[in-house]
Amino acid sequence: MNDGTKPAKIKNIAELARIAGVSAGTVSRALADKSLVNKETRERIQALAREHGFRPNQMARRLRTQQTGVIGVVIPLGHERRQHISDPFFMTLFGYLADEITESGHDLMLSRVIPGDDEWLDRIVDSGMLDGALVIGQSNQTDVIERVAQYYKPLVIWGSHREGQVQCTVGVDNAAGGRLAAERLLARGAKRLAFFGDTKGPEIADRLEGAEQALAGVPGATLRTFPTHLASDEMASQIAGHLAELGEEVDGIVCASDIIAMTTIRLLHERGIAVPDRVAVTGFDDLPLSQRMVPQLTTVRQDIAAGARAMVDALRRRLAGEDAPSTVMQPELILRESA
Amino acid sequence: MNDGTKPAKIKNIAELARIAGVSAGTVSRALADKSLVNKETRERIQALAREHGFRPNQMARRLRTQQTGVIGVVIPLGHERRQHISDPFFMTLFGYLADEITESGHDLMLSRVIPGDDEWLDRIVDSGMLDGALVIGQSNQTDVIERVAQYYKPLVIWGSHREGQVQCTVGVDNAAGGRLAAERLLARGAKRLAFFGDTKGPEIADRLEGAEQALAGVPGATLRTFPTHLASDEMASQIAGHLAELGEEVDGIVCASDIIAMTTIRLLHERGIAVPDRVAVTGFDDLPLSQRMVPQLTTVRQDIAAGARAMVDALRRRLAGEDAPSTVMQPELILRESA
DNA sequence: ACAGAAAAGGCAATCGATTGCAGTCGCTCT
DNA sequence: AGAGCGACTGCAATCGATTGCCTTTTCTGT
Numbered sequence: 001m002n003d004g005t006k007p008a009k010i011k012n013i014a015e016l017a018r019i020a021g022v023s024a025g026t027v028s029r030a031l032a033d034k035s036l037v038n039k040e041t042r043e044r045i046q047a048l049a050r051e052h053g054f055r056p057n058q059m060a061r062r063l064r065t066q067q068t069g070v071i072g073v074v075i076p077l078g079h080e081r082r083q084h085i086s087d088p089f090f091m092t093l094f095g096y097l098a099d100e101i102t103e104s105g106h107d108l109m110l111s112r113v114i115p116g117d118d119e120w121l122d123r124i125v126d127s128g129m130l131d132g133a134l135v136i137g138q139s140n141q142t143d144v145i146e147r148v149a150q151y152y153k154p155l156v157i158w159g160s161h162r163e164g165q166v167q168c169t170v171g172v173d174n175a176a177g178g179r180l181a182a183e184r185l186l187a188r189g190a191k192r193l194a195f196f197g198d199t200k201g202p203e204i205a206d207r208l209e210g211a212e213q214a215l216a217g218v219p220g221a222t223l224r225t226f227p228t229h230l231a232s233d234e235m236a237s238q239i240a241g242h243l244a245e246l247g248e249e250v251d252g253i254v255c256a257s258d259i260i261a262m263t264t265i266r267l268l269h270e271r272g273i274a275v276p277d278r279v280a281v282t283g284f285d286d287l288p289l290s291q292r293m294v295p296q297l298t299t300v301r302q303d304i305a306a307g308a309r310a311m312v313d314a315l316r317r318r319l320a321g322e323d324a325p326s327t328v329m330q331p332e333l334i335l336r337e338s339a
Numbered sequence: 340m341n342d343g344t345k346p347a348k349i350k351n352i353a354e355l356a357r358i359a360g361v362s363a364g365t366v367s368r369a370l371a372d373k374s375l376v377n378k379e380t381r382e383r384i385q386a387l388a389r390e391h392g393f394r395p396n397q398m399a400r401r402l403r404t405q406q407t408g409v410i411g412v413v414i415p416l417g418h419e420r421r422q423h424i425s426d427p428f429f430m431t432l433f434g435y436l437a438d439e440i441t442e443s444g445h446d447l448m449l450s451r452v453i454p455g456d457d458e459w460l461d462r463i464v465d466s467g468m469l470d471g472a473l474v475i476g477q478s479n480q481t482d483v484i485e486r487v488a489q490y491y492k493p494l495v496i497w498g499s500h501r502e503g504q505v506q507c508t509v510g511v512d513n514a515a516g517g518r519l520a521a522e523r524l525l526a527r528g529a530k531r532l533a534f535f536g537d538t539k540g541p542e543i544a545d546r547l548e549g550a551e552q553a554l555a556g557v558p559g560a561t562l563r564t565f566p567t568h569l570a571s572d573e574m575a576s577q578i579a580g581h582l583a584e585l586g587e588e589v590d591g592i593v594c595a596s597d598i599i600a601m602t603t604i605r606l607l608h609e610r611g612i613a614v615p616d617r618v619a620v621t622g623f624d625d626l627p628l629s630q631r632m633v634p635q636l637t638t639v640r641q642d643i644a645a646g647a648r649a650m651v652d653a654l655r656r657r658l659a660g661e662d663a664p665s666t667v668m669q670p671e672l673i674l675r676e677s678a
Numbered sequence: 679a680c681a682g683a684a685a686a687g688g689c690a691a692t693c694g695a696t697t698g699c700a701g702t703c704g705c706t707c708t
Numbered sequence: 709a710g711a712g713c714g715a716c717t718g719c720a721a722t723c724g725a726t727t728g729c730c731t732t733t734t735c736t737g738t
Contacts, residue, residue: 012694023718028696038716057467059407060694063398063723070448091430102451107468109409110447112437128396128724129446236631259631266631292575292598292605294633351724362688367726377686399724402693467694 010054019052020045031056070107071315072124072133073097076141077114087230088259089285089304090136093158096308097134104312106131115141121148125155132315134158138169140200154318156311160202161326168318170310170327174203177300177331178210181254181282182223184298184339186214188280190252191221196228196242196264197256204256207284211254224250228260239264243271251279252339258283258290261297265338280339295337302331349393358391359384370395409446410654411463411472412436415480416453426569427598428624428643429475432497435647436473443651445470454480460487464494471654473497477508479539493657495650499541500665507657509649509666513542516639516670517549520593520621521562523637523678525553527619529591530560535567535581535603536595543595546623550593563589567599578603582610590618591678597622597629600636604677619678634676641670 010016013031017024022041029037030045037045049055062068075090101108109129113120121144125133132154138145142159149155149167161169185193193215199205208225215221226242229235239260255261261283265275275281275295283290283299290297307329314324349355352370356363361380368376369384376384388394401407414429440447448468452459460483464472471493477484481498488494488506500508524532532554538544547564554560565581568574578599594600600622604614614620614634622629622638629636646668653663 013696014694024695025697025719026717028694029717032696036716041716053461053465055462055465055467057402057694059398059402059467060723061696063396063402063725064694064696066723068398088427088430091427091434095430098449098451108449110437110449112441122392123394126392126394128394128398262628262631266633266635269633289601289628292601294605294608296605352726353724363725364689364727365687368687371726375686380686396724399693400726402695403724403726405693 010049010052013056016045016049016052016054020048028056068129068131069105070109070130071101072109072111072130073101074111074113074121074124074133074135076120076135076137076139077112087257088287088289089257092287093136093304093308096305097136097311100308100312104316115139115144118144118147121145125152132156132319134311134315138202142202154315156315156318156324158307158311160206161328162202165326168314168324168326170307170314170329171203172302172307172329172331174206174331175210175213177284177302178207178212178254179214180210180331180333181207181284181300182211182214184282184333184335185252185254185280186218186221188252188276188339190280191218192250193221193223193252193254194242194246194250195223195225195254195256196239196260197225197254198227198229199225200227207254207256223254228256230257230259235260236263236267240267243267253279253281255281255283258285258287258297258299261299261338262289262293265293265295265297276337276339282339286334290334291336298336298339299334300331301334303329349388349391352395355384355388355391355393359387367395407446407468407470408444409448409469410440411448411450411469412440413450413452413460413463413472413474415459415474415476415478416451426596427626427628428596431626432475432643432647435644436475436650439647439651443655454478454483457483457486460484464491471495471658473650473654477541481541493654495654495657495663497646497650499545500667501541504665507653507663507665509646509653509668510542511641511646511668511670513545513670514549514552516623516641517546517551517593518553519549519670519672520546520623520639521550521553523621523672523674524591524593524619525557525560527591527615527678529619530557531589532560532562532591532593533581533585533589534562534564534593534595535578535599536564536593537566537568538564539566546593546595562593567595569596569598574599575602575606579606582606592618592620594620594622597624597626597636597638600638600677601628601632604632604634604636615676615678621678625673629673630675637675637678638673639670640673642668 013027014024017027026037027045030042031049098108111124125148135145135157138157138159145157145167146165157167157169159169159171160174195208195211197204199208212223215223228238253264255264261281265281268275268279273279283297286299286301290299310327317324352366353363356366365376366384369381370388437447450463464487474484474496477496477498484496484506496506496508498508498510499513534547534550536543538547551562554562567577592603594603600620604620607614607618612618622636625638625640629638649666656663
């Protein structure tokens with residue numbers, strides 16, 4: 001069971017203290033490397049701890065110090081059924097957040113929530129397990145988030161910022177992004193546009209609104225909207241349905257995400273419709289895969305790494321008692337092959 | 340600050356007990372819905388707690404009960420530098436794991452580790468924060484994992500199983516998968532094969548070995564190996580280098596992952612080389628995106644959802660004191676367009 | 679009406695580390 | 709020599725919930 005070098009396992013500070021011939025308090029201070037205890041004693045105790053593979057119980061420490069060192073990352077699955085979590089955009093953002101949080105010396109706890117009532121976020125922030133929380137995506141839960149944000153400060157949201165909102169959000173200017181995409185299609189000469197995306201969440205709704213704004217100045221241009229799930233298995237069949245309904249009636253498609261765009265291009269290809277020559281397609285996000293596909297995707301870039309940094313930064317400041325405001329980043333059109 | 344309905348915030352059980360006119364113990368039992376306390380009292384206390392938005396401190400509960408309800412998910416980044424975590428395969432597996440863990444009533448804590456010494460895993464499992472741990476990928480840390488597995492039972496690894504290993508692994512038969520891929524290429528008539536993948540981790544090494552086995556029976560067939568990072572930014576330029584070095588000398592490529600295959604196809608396309616007509620390409624994993632790309636990817640399928648289920652299941656049994664063995668799943672060749 | 683049992687709830691120890699306060703020891707300074 | 713100070717270290721309270729055991733109350737049966 002043991003590998004020979006570790007004859008006894010020590011389970012708490014008191015036991016280590018007995019072996020070292022000092023009191024528990026001293027051991028605690030020694031392990032925390034406080035200069036209060038004599039350097040030699042300190043090193044002796046640290047060596048002893050290492051030798052026995054002893055590590056102080058975090059639960060007790062956290063109870064006593066009243067801070068957990070844990071940041072919660074919450075993914076609300078409001079209007080989607082299964083497996084939203086596998087959406088590559090969320091996962092990418094999540095990856096960067098994990099990096100940032102780890103680097104700031106915190107642990108990361110993940111909560112995947114399918115909001116069943118209005119208390120899901122309260123349960124999370126009141127659990128006493130978290131120093132702060134990051135929410136990825138507002139879904140259709142903006143009101144719940146807003147209510148909690150009123151009493152719980154260390155909370156930062158990825159999503160859209162609206163005038164007068166209390167919640168601290170970080171996100172891209174989605175309307176501007178939508179405008180960029182539509183403008184690009186119009187500039188190529190497309191007039192009969194479609195928008196593929198589920199507008200129940202504020203972010204996608206903003207993108208649609210931006211696209212509509214771009215249309216405003218162009219006489220004869222039209223835009224039809226088709227609700228499309230973000231990352232579920234039904235997405236492909238939904239899009240197939242949209243394409244059938246559209247028939248020849250379209251020459252440009254604004255997709256609400258790169259994944260939707262990718263699937264759309266795939267399905268157009270199957271139908272023998274050339275992209276971008278017959279139909280031009282834009283994505284949104286600029287995930288790494290958008291430059292790996294054939295054809296490469298013209299898309300609206302969100303700087304996910306910068307977003308993650310901004311979120312963790314805002315949270316850090318709120319943890320310190322300051323009052324960090326929302327951040328709105330500017331999107332950028334990345335011209336590639338698909339539009 | 341308050342929304343009117345919650346005049347006082349209660350910070351601990353004792354305080355609630357005072358308000359309810361009972362003892363702290365009774366409140367604890369009432370909140371746990373134990374039949375020991377009178378139904379009416381119980382409901383009264385629960386109502387009171389709801390009304391005041393009170394939720395018992397998890398840290399204290401966990402200290403007392405000696406169980407955390409938290410499962411750690413560890414991603415060791417042994418031989419990769421940056422951002423391995425964004426690898427879609429890991430992320431997909433992670434997503435499924437998150438689902439399973441959440442459903443089994445546990446919380447999930449993520450640790451991203453760049454192993455700097457031999458103690459990284461000890462630190463995690465001894466932190467006292469975790470009931471058990473899941474490790475995604477062995478990387479080049481098989482020995483460290485093996486040592487820890489000897490004394491820490493609730494530990495399940497995604498990766499390769501080797502004869503005589505103590506660690507409980509769940510994974511696909513990578514050698515069989517490599518064989519499947521190579522056999523497919525040979526069956527199409529390809530003879531000059533290449534393998535793109537970094538064989539420092541045991542899983543990829545097994546895939547290569549399987550491919551080599553497939554070659555054995557075919558006279559005149561050759562296989563050259565090119566180390567290729569899994570999901571870093573350099574991957575594209577590495578692969579470009581490989582292709583330049585290979586020149587016309589290749590008619591089939593076994594890629595160690597779907598992402599490598601996707602990038603490879605993209606680069607072949609840029610060079611005007613038709614896939615699969617001039618060069619056939621196989622992937623590994625069968626990520627959702629492999630059927631969304633153009634051309635669709637012929638690949639070796641790992642059932643990630645089933646794998647996640649198996650991992651959590653094994654962990655659950657180990658948590659209960661049983662001794663769950665390793666699981667080796669059979670891979671399946673998915674024939675699509677690229678080979 | 680009374681023994682005996684069941685039901686309900688209170689008391690206090692416990693989980694393990696942290697930390698303010700107080701005590702001890704050895705020196706220095708006058 | 710004795711006061712005074714600094715450097716260490718020990719003592720015990722504390723964080724908040726849980727739970728074994730004991731007491732009180734209520735009910736049942738005869």
